[in-house]
Amino acid sequence: MEVADVLREGVGVVLKIGAPLLLLSMLVGVLVAIFQAVTQIHEQSLAFILKLIVAVIVLLVGGGWMLETLLDYTRYLFTLM
Numbered sequence: 500m501e502v503a504d505v506l507r508e509g510v511g512v513v514l515k516i517g518a519p520l521l522l523l524s525m526l527v528g529v530l531v532a533i534f535q536a537v538t539q540i541h542e543q544s545l546a547f548i549l550k551l552i553v554a555v556i557v558l559l560v561g562g563g564w565m566l567e568t569l570l571d572y573t574r575y576l577f578t579l580m
Contacts, residue, residue, distance in 0.1 A: 501579070505576065505579065506574070508572065509572065512572045513567060515568055516565045516568055516569060519557055519561055520554060520557050520558070523553050523554075523557055524526070524550045524553055524554060525551050527546075527550050527553045528532065528546055528550060531545060531546040531549055531550075
């Protein structure tokens with residue numbers, strides 16, 4: 500029972516940490532794809548650079564929170580040992 504709780508908590512932490520980065524990158528990708536379809540510009544580096552910029556901004560803004568969440572889970576695991 501306790502192993503299942505630890506695994507469930509781990510999956511929750513992964514979702515909390517990864518979701519903002521993945522969702523915003525996906526949103527930027529969709530918006531760039533719509534822009535490229537409308538303007539007939541098919542430059543692959545445009546989408547990559549914008550996703551990279553969004554990823555860096557998300558990590559700069561939410562990196563502390565992400566690290567604190569991961570540290571809390573790690574402390575939880577060490578207290579169980």
